[in-house]
Amino acid sequence: MQALPEFELLRPTTLDDARKARAAHPESQIIGGGTDLMVNIRRGIVAPPVLIDLTGVAELRKINADETSLEIGASVTLVELAAHPQVIKHYPVVAEAAAHIAGPMHRNMGTVGGNLCLDTRCIFYNQSEWWRGAIHHCLKTTGDICHVAPKSRGVCFATFSGDLAPALMTLDAEIGVARADGIRAMPLNALYIGYARQDEPQTATRGDGKHFLSLRPGEIVTSVSVKNTPGLRSAYDKIRIRRSIEFPVCGVAVALRRDGDALIDLRVAFTGTNSRPVRLEGTAALCGGTPDARVLQDLDALVRDQVMAMKTTFTPGHYRRRVAGVLARRLVTRLFES
Ligand SMILES: Cc1cc2nc3c(=O)[nH]c(=O)nc-3n(C[C@H](O)[C@H](O)[C@H](O)COP(=O)(O)OP(=O)(O)OC[C@H]3O[C@@H](n4cnc5c(N)ncnc54)[C@H](O)[C@@H]3O)c2cc1C
Ligand code: SF4
Structure with missing residues (x-):
């Protein structure tokens, strides 16, 4: 970790003042708890001259x-x-x-x-300035190549x-x-x-x-x-390397409704896999009957299609994709039967 650089800290107490402060300092960055942003500042990833703390609003x-x-x-x-x-x-x-x-x-x-x-994460990005400098940085900061996919043609994953x-x-x-x-x-x-x-x-x-x-x-x-949607059952689960404190290898949220023996509404979303949280498309086609082995297999196929895990973490992408499918199937079964 490097020492913190100089910055000005503004602490508005109303939303109006926060908006004015943001307009007056276009180069500012918002800070909530600072649990991610302060790490990135210390690592020299970002250096906002003004921080606007919203926690007093x-x-x-x-x-x-x-x-x-x-x-x-x-x-x-x-x-x-x-x-x-x-x-x-x-x-x-x-x-x-x-x-x-x-x-x-x-x-x-x-x-x-x-x-x-x-902020999005990557093993080539969440590192000290010195570490990143040794590999000439990457597209997400000041470099001109993606180390995860060197032929990415300007795209960061x-x-x-x-x-x-x-x-x-x-x-x-x-x-x-x-x-x-x-x-x-x-x-x-x-x-x-x-x-x-x-x-x-x-x-x-x-x-x-x-x-x-x-x-x-x-x-x-x-x-x-x-x-709220009446009758909706929902749950979240995630796999992480250290259970007590860790970003997700993959996190899965499921919400569903059942009518008698039929699944009538299914919503599934993921994190830790793509450059955005993914709300799974195509789940309506899985509704209408009980979520049996065939339905769960079809769910897995949707996950395989839409989860695009790259080598941005220490856990291989293909493993994160499998974890996504397993967690989704488990949650659907548990919620349907609960
Ligand atoms: C060891 C470790 C483990 C972690 N594990 C997890 C984990 O398992 N899951 C997880 O989700 N996170 C994890 N985090 C990241 C972080 O702690 C959390 O995501 C936390 O919720 C971030 O909130 P914050 O208020 O501290 O954000 P900050 O660090 O204050 O801000 C994060 C970003 O959001 C922007 N921002 C903040 N508020 C606003 C706003 N109102 N409008 C616009 N932009 C805004 C900031 O400018 C900054 O870019 C981990 C961090 C550490 C250090
Ligand atoms: S995916 Fe590529 S460009 Fe993006 S942070 Fe990682 S190495 Fe850098």
Whole structure:
């Protein structure tokens, strides 16, 4: 770890002041708990001259949860979210995902906004300046090659590893996004643009592991909200190398509804595999009957098609893909039978 560089820390106490501070300092970066950002600053990955700390903004620290809807402010901590009785009761997938993040101290400090906007990760990127300098850096910083895929033609495959996003995506969450002139709502799914396709040009809505969020300059994520679907059962599980504190090898969220013996609604989402959290497409075709061996095999085929794990972690990509399939099958079976 290197010493921290100089920066100015602004601590607004209202959202209005936070927006003004962001507009006045276009080169600033938002800081929630700082559990990821401070590590990246120390490693010389980023060096924002101004940090805007949102944790003193009271209106961003609220959780409103009941059986009809859930709204979580961006500065709510992970420990508050994981322990909220109404979230545990009505939105278990969200509470379980929050409880699975990092270790207890990170969850005390880490915020919902920071987790949703978490930087993507790669073994060639999350290293000290000295280490990265020894391999002439890479596309995600100042280099001109991807060490994971040297023929990537400018595409970075760094992996999104936040645990909350897939859980919230199975509930069709929306986020609030503030900028100088107002607040807009958008589907959480649309925040993530890390498609990392070599056969497509990068655009404002199709990026890669480097350009993985659709936020425009100066924007702040203020909240995330969900409407409850009666009868929905949901859960989150993940495999990690160290069970007490670790990013996911793969994390899987599942939400489903059953009517008698039939599966009538199935939503599956992943993290730790692609440059964005992936909401699995094509699950409607698996509904209509019981999730028997054939349905689970078809689920596995969808996972194999849509999970694109590269060599960005110490765990091989093909293993992470298999873990994704196993966790999804287990969760679907458990929730259907519960
Ligand atoms: C050892 C270790 C293990 C970890 N394990 C996990 C894990 O298992 N799962 C996991 O998900 N994470 C893990 N993390 C990462 C991190 O601790 C969590 O993701 C945490 O939730 C990040 O939240 P934060 O508030 O600390 O974010 P910060 O570090 O403050 O910010 C993260 C990023 O989000 C941006 N940001 C923050 N708030 C906003 C906002 N409101 N609007 C726009 N941008 C914003 C920041 O500018 C920054 O780029 C781990 C970290 C460590 C060090
Ligand atoms: S995937 Fe390639 S470009 Fe992206 S961080 Fe890793 S080495 Fe760098």
